[in-house]
Amino acid sequence: MLHHRIKVIGLLIFLLLVAAGCNEGSEATKTPTMVAAETDLLTLEDGTEIYFPKVPDEEGPPEVNDVETFGILFLQQQCLYIEIIGRHANNGKEVLPIWPTGFEIKEENGQVFVYNEKGEIVAIENEVLVMGGGHLTKKYMDDLPEECHEDCCWRVGGFDAIKPTYSLNTYSQNSSIAxxxxxxxxxxxxxxxxxxxxxxxxxxxxxxxxxxxxxxxxxxxxxxxxxxxxxxxxxxxxxxxxxxxxxxxxxxxxxxxxxxxxxxxxxxxQYSMFELKFVQTELNYTLNPLSPDLLDFETCIKVRTNRVELYVADINDFNATLEEHHKYIYNMEKINVIEIGIDTKK
Missing domain, CATH: 1.10.287 (Helix Hairpins)
Structure with missing residues (x-):
């Protein structure tokens, strides 16, 4: 695997837009910010080269629309894109992510992984993700690789480290095992x-x-x-x-x-793994702000039951906490709530 960095000479001019869309005539247009850019290049085992455009955090726009969006990371030709999913107007829209400078990509077992500056996995090819940030328009980005064609770009903000959804089995898959x-x-x-x-x-x-x-x-x-x-x-x-x-x-x-x-x-x-991964991601997104101080929970996907399983200590306490903090869980028909009777906060 070859992983090297191509320094792009020039500047990117970023035009901030509202997160609802990438319309060029938006009234939310602000003064463009000049940002030095760089693009990493990852060569896959099959010889395919992937471009990974990045922008330094310290030189980025002073304000970015702080919107957390659900999406799925996918590879098309030589660039990574994110398809927006969920219950909002941009569902199905494809955007080109512009990543923070400390992020990097690697290929593992034929799949592309994105790591943050701490070495944590934040995005996986063909997996559901939740990302912060805001829309940018490619019209003002002269130095993006020509291979990456997309009218709408996303200035990537915060990510949470990804936890495994389920494992195929309990025995080691390490090909280099002794x-x-x-x-x-x-x-x-x-x-x-x-x-x-x-x-x-x-x-x-x-x-x-x-x-x-x-x-x-x-x-x-x-x-x-x-x-x-x-x-x-x-x-x-x-x-x-x-x-x-x-x-x-x-x-x-x-x-x-x-x-x-x-x-x-x-x-x-009844449901595809993709549907269940989205349900699990959305569920974690809803409950994480309450954890661990107000409630403890764990989620996983059970292939045999074809459901997302939500483990809580006490169902009544769990429901009361949701009501008190005005939290609503969607897609309950795809979720099995399981009371385990152990409160780890005590």
Whole structure:
């Protein structure tokens, strides 16, 4: 992987607009601010080059529309874009993000990750994100790479570090794992599922292929793929869940024909993984301002139940806190609230 920085000579002129849109005739136009720019360049394993435009925080516009927006990060040609999602007028709009100077991108397992200056993951290709910032218009940005074509640009503000939504399985996926650790995993796995060491090693080795398959389905079947899990008993299977709208051929995604015997399709899911990730992101966004002082909670996505699960100590206290602080949870039909009876604040 080659990761180097291209210094762009010149200046960007930023025109601030209201967050409701990028109309050139907006009355919210302010005096343009001159900002020195730079663009990072990441070369992927397949040779594709990705541009990553950035602007130094200390030299940025004195004011940015402080709007937190839901979106999904995706790669198109040689640039990363964000598709705005959620319940507002800009739903479906695509914007070109201009990142803070301390941010960087890396490729891991065929997927692009964005890191902040602390080394925390803040955005993942084809994943839902919440970002602060405001709209900028490309008309006033002379030095952006020509490969990045978008009428509307977004001056990226704050991000929260991303937490994993769910894991395909509980065993290590590290391809560089030491042999003794792998053997230890295999011994524990064999004990848990009453297998021979040889069979457990075989099944653990298969999981690497299933992780690759899982990522391909997430990226290419966003509208229908509902996640996957490993069934360890009575027969070892990779269970791929889809909504009933799935009409594709999963065999086209298999890295080897020999995996067919281990793959099972389930098309009974109501919601795609993308829908559930959005629900989870929105739920965390609603509740995080109350945590941990006023309430404790955890969320996760359960593939088997096809729901976002919300864990709270006491449901009555939880509902009372929401009402007191005028918080409303959307999409309750996609959320299972589970009372665990343990208040970690005490």
């Amino acid at each position: 042999e003794d650790v792998l053997l230890s995993d295999a011994m524990n796995y064999a004990k848990d599922y009453n297998l021979s060491i040889g069979e457990s090693l075989k099944q653990l080795a298969l999981q690497k292929s299933f992780v690759i398959l899982h990522e391909k389905l997430l990226q290419n079947e966003r509208e229908t793929f509902a996640g996957a899990y490993i069934q360890h008993a009575p027969e070892y299977r990779f269970i791929a869940r889809f909504t009933s709208d799935f009409k594709g051929d999963i065999q086209a995604y298999l890295p080897a024909d020999s995996l067919v015997q281990y793959v099972e399709l389930d098309t009974t899911a």
